[in-house]
Structures are given as structure tokens and as C-alpha cells.
Amino acid sequence: MYQVLYRKYRPKNFDDVVGQKIVVKTLENAIRNNKISHSYIFYGPRGTGKTTLAKIMARAVNCKHQDGKLLCDSCKNCIVSKENECVDIIEIDAASNNGVDEIRELKSKVNLVPSSLDYKIYIIDEVHMLSMGAFNALLKTIEEPPAHSIFILATTEIDKVPETIISRCQTFSFERVSNNDIVKRLRYVSDLENINISDEVLYEIARVSEGGMRDSLGMLDKVSIYKTAEITLEDFYKLNSLLAEKEIKDFIKDFCLGNNKELIKKINDYFNSGKNIVQIANQLVYKLSDVIVDYYINNVKEDFFDIKLIEVLANTLNEKMFDLKKSEHPNIYFEIMILNILRKLSPKSIDYEDKKNIVIVENKNSGFDSKIVEKEIDDNNAEDENFVEKKKSNRVVNKEEINEENLKLLYDINDVRINNTFAEASKDALNNHKSMFSKFSDFTFDTKIGYLICDIMDATLRAASERNIILSYEYDSSVKKNLKNIDKIQKVYNQITGFNVSIALITDENWEKIKEEYIKNKKNGIIYEYKEEPSLDDNSEKVVDDGNSESVIEMFGDVIEYE
Template sequence: MAYQALYRVYRPQSFQDVVGQRHIIKTLQNALVLEKFSHAYLFSGPRGTGKTTAAKILAKAVNCEHAPVSEPCNECATCRGITDGSISDVIEIDAASNNGVDEIRDIRDKVKYAPSAVRYKVYIIDEVHMLSIGAFNALLKTLEEPPPHVIFILATTEPHKIPLTIISRCQRFDFKRISPDDIVYRMKEVLISEDVNVADEALYEVAKASEGGMRDALSLLDQAISYSENEVTLDDVLSITGAVSHTFMLQIVRSIAEKNLVSALHAVEQLIQNGKDPVRFLEDLIFYYRDVLLYQSSSEMEHLMEKAVVSEEFKELASQLPAEGIYSIINQLNQTQQEMKWTNHPRVLLEVALVKLAQSSSKKKTVASEEDDLLQKVKMLEAQVNHLKENGVQVQQSQQETSDQKVKRQVRSQYKVPIGKVHEVLKQASRQELEEVKRLWAEVLETLRQQNKASHAALLSNSEPVASSSKSFILKFKYEIHCKMAAENNNNVRDNLENILYTLSGSKREMVAIPDNEWDKVRGDFLQEQQGNNGSQKEEEDPLISEAKKLFGEELIEIHE
């Protein structure tokens, strides 16, 4: 007899052999014993999780000569006939190639005839979502009220494509992805019968690559056995799946963290020479960084890790990588992965991505250290000024610069105020919009702290909303360096601020930053400009006063002739 693939030879013939679907198997077994099974079932879930297999076992169990039973005996003539396909009363239909109205009408015409060899006629329709709308309509009434000797079992990987009128007439069971541990357990049972040696780490790599599908896992295992010589090793499986080892991933991540471009690019060269797929490697790299985040959150999440292996080197690396940096790296890698789908040169995009990551890591460290130094100096000078004031020492005005002025000059960053944008906001600004932003401001800062954005909250703590329209708002900063950092969106501070404000208020507003020492001048120039534009118009009230009331409210305005 010709060789058969492992997934065909070891296809489960009883419910106890179906792995990873305990919640479904128990329900079906109870229904079989009590003879309360339904006339129509819908089995949905990812590929290779046991939908069609469970349907055939169910067909054998309801027709077994020893029924009612929770398991088919697989020994009687009925069970053997259904297993080898010789009993015509159990009909398997592939809806992908029989999706027309005529095929369903043929079922509808034949369904009324009693079974010839067993108690129940069972129709197993695989990939049922491929049926046309006309075919679904033709099946509708028959599915709702079939003859008492007929059972329908529908199987699909895409239940959202099935009309709700069909789903509502079936008992639905959702098959889930099988866990790696369950897949490894089943593969070990198969290997005992096959008398093949496979390393445990190789089995777990196969289980991870199968993405929760038992059929995929057995296919990969079959391929790895053919590829290897005496024993299937981890390297054999990695060669088959196109993945890379944990050591290789650790080397890449460390090279990025240490800004070692030569080592990172050399690793890419080695990757290509070994015939690995850059797209698959990039996906593995994203999952590796995800595993680092999980481990940093809690060492108890080790069982959820996909690509990384916890070792002393991994622990050391995880302690050195900041969480904020990992978030940014994952976003950049994900963007590169999307771009790879539309290019003929994925290797180039991979190399560019690694270079960018290493360089951006270097720049972020430099900028962060400079900012920390400046902020530290500001705090020291403020502390000295407060100490002098508390001890009654007056600062000499003849020096023509106070401690605050020294601080401002030290951190001065030559920030150019966007006067045009400020004027546009002031033209549309209203007191009501400003009050809403001020009301939410404390909650915005608290939300940043809850999202582990304490650095952003600290940067914005010395700022204040001073004007707002429905589309933009002006944020006044005490220190010009903070204003520049927010305006240039360092570490995505502006994006985070605008997104949080949008979530809280339901209105998307763009932030316009302005230093404290420039605000009064820009506002005064705007008011004078408005007064000049409206000077020729005769109005009962001075335009300057009207604009001031509009911006700041009548209760804060006092008019002196």
C-alpha cells in the first residue's frame, strides 16, 4: 500500500482522541447518551482543529449498533462502513466545489428518503460558507424541519459569512485553536507508534509553527522526519519552517540595543544565505519583542511566550530594554512588515529597518540625557532661589537678570512661535471651548500617568490651556524647552495628548504650543489687529472689548475710560 501522511493515518476515530476541544466533546457525548442530539449542527473554527473529524465520529456514534453510546465502538459493521466510506447514508459534501442551487436542490429532493443501512442519514457539508445565497435559501426550510431520520452537520472556518437565518437553525460549536502542550502530547502518541526519535524542543517548535492546528502540526512533523536522518532536531524543524533559533534572535535584539550596526547587518546576511524568509523573520522579531514585554510585566507569564526562551542572557537583556523603547520598535517593525507586502526587495527593507532602530535608539538616549541634565539644573536653581528667599536675602535688580531668567537662558532653544496658527485659533476661540479643555486638563494628566507616560505628564505639568476652538487649542508653557519638545512631538507627547483629549471630549483638537513669555505679546498683537480691521465699522461696542469678552468672559473684564 502507498505511504499515507501522518495526519491521515492518525486521524481520530473516537472522541477521546480529539485533543483540545474538551468543552465540545463533553457536550456531544452527553447528548448522545441521553439521545437528545439536534437535527442540525454548525462546527466553526480555525483549520485543522477537528471540525470534520468530530462530524464523522458523531455520525458513527448516532448510528453505532450499540447506541446509545458516548463513543462509537469502531468494531461493528456500521462503524467500519462509515470509517471506510462504504455506507452511502453518511454523505460528505465539499461546498467549495458544490456551491450551486442545483446541488442543494438535489439534497432537498433526496433527504426525504429513509436511510438504507443505518438509523440516521447524516449530511456533512464542509466549508459551508462557500455556498451561494441561492443555495442557502434552498437549504433553509429543509434545515429547519428535516425528516426525523436526517442530521445535518455544517463545518466552516468563516462563520461570519453564513446567513444568520442558517445559524439560528443549528446548534453552534466553536472549535478553538489547540494549545502547544496538547499538540505536543498528541504528537508524542503518534511518534510512539512510528518509533521515531524527536527532540522535545523540536516538537514545541512544530507546535508553535502550526498555529493551533493539529493537522498542520502532523504535516510539519511528517516533513521534518523526511528531512532528518536519525533523529529530528530543532535545527531540522527550523529549516523546514523557515524560522530562526532563539540564540539568533537574541543576537539581533542585543545588536540593536547596543547600536552595533555591523553585527545586525551581518546577521541579516547570514539569514539570507541560510535561505530564510525576511518576512517570516520580521514577524518572529515582533513576537520576540512582545515576549520581552510580557517577561518584564511578570515572570509568571513565561507560558505565554511565543519565540523567546528564558535564559540568563534573556533575563539580562530584558532588564536593559526600556518598555517605551520596545513599544516604538514594535510599531516600526509592524510598519515595515506592511511595506514588505508590496515590495520585490524585502531584504533591503529589513536592513533599513534595523539601521533605523539602532540609530533611533542612540538618538533617544542622547536627547533623553540632555533633557534630564537641563531639568536637573532647573530644579537646582529653583531650590537655590527659594532658599535665598526663605532666608530673607534679596536678589539684586541691578544684576538685570533673576534666577528664573538665568534658567530660561540656559534652556533656551530658539523656538519659533507659529503666530499664524495662534491667530487662526484665536479667531475661532470661545470661552465655552476653553472651559471644557480646562475642565478636562487634570484628567488628561492623570490618564497619561496611568498609561505609564509619567515623563509626558511631567513635561505638561507646567503648561496651561489659554484659548480653544472646536478644532484647535493653545497650550502655554512655562519653560520654552518644554514648549519646543511638545511642539516637535518628542516621544509622541503631542499625539498622546491629542488622542487622550479626543477620547475624553469626543472632539478632535490640534495642539498649538506657545511659551509663556511670548503669549502676552502675540495675544496683544492679535487684539490690535482685530481692532484695526474693525476700526472703520461703527458698532455700539469697541471691537477690542468684544474680542476680549469672547476670549476671557465678561466676568473677568473691567473697563476703564
């Protein structure tokens, strides 16, 4: 019968364990010096060897150490503990049914002496899944454990284990296994199993499995069943629904060239063909970091490279990976992220949002048919004189252009709104608003309000009260741009969420400053008082939507019913 590689090559002894050197050494010393504790917690990411090591430990503490070995595999206890049905090594999977019955049974039997071994070992896997009742029962048991019993608790989420339990256990943190260690182990297994595979592919397996030995062996299993001839990188990508080298490179190329449409089409194609967007984003991060290293260290440059864009994409993907994984619609999240970076940074990118605010300048020197320039670009920054001249002559003045005075007023209103949010801020309000954010993604591609939705989703919700919220942006330019549009943003926000709030904007950096100030003031008993917002005078009617029904209907189109 075929046995999966993960089971076949599961370490049987301390020496076989991959990685976790400190944990292994400490446990070995404890056995050697007879300083065994009665309860342990092993915690860390999945597939890093927690249960495996718990099983080795269970046998080693019972071993009679023939020939001076920690786990001799030949003494009478080792022969008993090797059996699958060994009654003195009890495995409980807390994930299966919250463990109430198991823990009750454990409690009733824990005082009985082991039937053939010296120690009775309880291994409780995914211990954080136990119900409160089961935790309490377990707590009573490990508070006064019988001399003959040892508990080994394993979990991927130590935060969810009650402090009262943790404080009574000796804790061991399991690290992700390094790629090099995984590759070494995969090479060992491949050679024994006659799997025809290069180190390059093994390294890619290690990368994709993110430090999990079990997942790595699972992938090796899959590719080895697929093919007996040499397994290539392309085989590996195909089998795991990942992108081939060329596809990743093409994606980066489209990104550098600002081919918005092509990028959205690609992401949709990946998604529709069942590819895992999170894995693809991961692949992209690794490829981008290779590109950056090649660019600066090895001087390898493709002519389409825009290294600044590549760095921003690598950084953003890295930072947002956690949110991407959590997202219910990773494909949409990914699309918006890409579009936002291009909108902010790429002059080559055609921005559907700012079409009315841009001028198109023919530039024959450029490799592109046309060059799109934001009207706010400072003339001094443009190096090409002709380019500047053309830009000036073609400058389109937006009817809604906001003069400096009005902008100052918008900032004044914004400041009052920030103050007012602090004056009435509450955790409940913040949570209520947060829970609404997922609603926005449904409107991302609406032709009328999609650009406003992107602006909202691009922001971080920082604080909220009944009447105000604060959104923050990474760049000052985004704050300025969106402040000019704040009335529209606010209307869309309130229509979709059903709230009725005024919105204040701030940069991430300034948010950190005023937050600290707020905390300091609060400690010193300084109170924020609610203030009336300054009103915009007649001159600024252009800026502020008059709110009449016609314009609102025009704005929302058929997406939202206006009452």
C-alpha cells in the same frame, strides 16, 4: 504507500480527540440520552478538529452501540459508515465553488431516506463560503429538516454565516488546542513512529502552529522525513524558515543597542532569503517573553539587556501582530515598527529624522563612542552632572525652534481642526482616507520625506471630513513633536493622497475622551459648528512653510512632481 501523519493519526473515536473536552462531552451526552439535534455548527480556528469531530459524530449517531460503546466500530452500521464511499455521509466543501450545485442537489435528495444507515449526515465544511443563493436553499432545508437527516456545518469564520442559519443550529465553539495537549499527542505519535525528537522540539512545533493540531502533525511529518537521527531545534528552525536561537538573540541585542542599520539589514536579509516575517515576529514575541520572565523571576540578565525596550517591543509586537499578518508588506511594516520604538525610546539610537534637532555629546563613561540626546530632554532628568554641563554647552539651537507662544497657537489651531472634523465628519470620507494609507509605504525610505511618512504611518486615522482629518498617537510627546511639523506632514499627506485636508493631532487617550463626548453631544442634539482657523501672525512665519514652489520642490525632491 506512505500516509501522512495527519491522516494516519486522525482521531477515529471521541476518546482520541485532542482538546475540545466540553464539546466532546456534550456531544457524547446527546447521543447517550438520545437528544440529537438536526443541525449543528462547529466553529473555531483551523486545525482544531471541527471536521474530524463531525465525521466521528456522523458515525456515532448511526452506531448500534454494541458492548455499550458510543462508537463500537463493529455493528452493521459502523461497518457501513467506515467505508470511504458511504453514500449516507455526504461531505460538501463550500470553499470549492460556493456550493450552489451541491446545495441544489442536497435539496433535491434530502427527503430521500438513507440507503443503509439510520441517519443521512451532511457535513458542510467552510460553510461561510456558500453563496447567498446557497444559504437560502440551505435555510429552507434546515428550517424543516426531514427526520432522518442531520446537518453539521463547520466554519472558521462564524461572523460570515447568516444569523438566520446560526439561530437554527446548535453551536459549538472549538478552542485552540493547548500546547501541552499538542505536545502530548505529538509525543504519542513520535513514539509509535520511532521519530527521534525531544520534547523541547515538540513544544516549539506546538508554539509555531498556534494551537492547530493538523499543522503540528504536518511539521512533525516534515522534520521526520528530513532526518532519521535525532531532530534538533536547529533542524526544525531551518526546515521551517525560522530563525535559529542565536539569530533571535543577536536581533534582540541589536535592538537593545539601537543598531538601526543592522536591524534593517537583518530584516531585509530574512525577507530576501524567503523567511516568513510574521513567523519570525511570532518567534520574537515568545523569545522576548522568555527574556522578561528570566529577567524578573530567574534573575538572568545579559549585559546588553535594556528591559524597558524589551517590554515595549514585546507589547507592541503582541498588539500589532494582527495588522502585521494583514499587511501587504510585512517586512516594511516590521521595519517601521522597530524603528519607531527605537526613535521614541532609545537614547542610544541614532535617529535619522531628528539629526538637525540633536546634539552629540562625547561620553567616555559610556560603552558607546557617542551618545545622542534629544534637545528637548529635560535637564533635571539627567543624572550625570558632567553630562548635563556638556549638553548645555553643546546645545544646538534649531533655527526653526518654536517658542511657547507659537506652540500655544498651534494647539489652538489643532483644537479648531478637531472641532471642524466633527462638524463635517462622514463615514465615506473616513473610508476614502483609509484606503489611501497603503500608498505611504512606497515612500518610507525616501531620504527627504521618509521621516514624515513614518510619522503619518505611525498614527491612527480616527475621523475624517472633506476638509479635515484627525490622527492619533500613543504618546503626548509624538503629538507635540509632530504638531511642530504639522505643515510639512500635511503637505506630504495631501500630495500623496490627492486630498486637500488640514490635519489635527491627538493622543489615543484624549481621542477616546472626545469621542465619547461627541457621541453624548450628538444624542443630546448638540451640533458642532464649523469655525475659521485662527491665523498665524507674522512672528510665526518661521513655523509655517510659506508654501512657495521652491521650498516645496526642495522638500519633495524628485519623489513627487510639483505642479
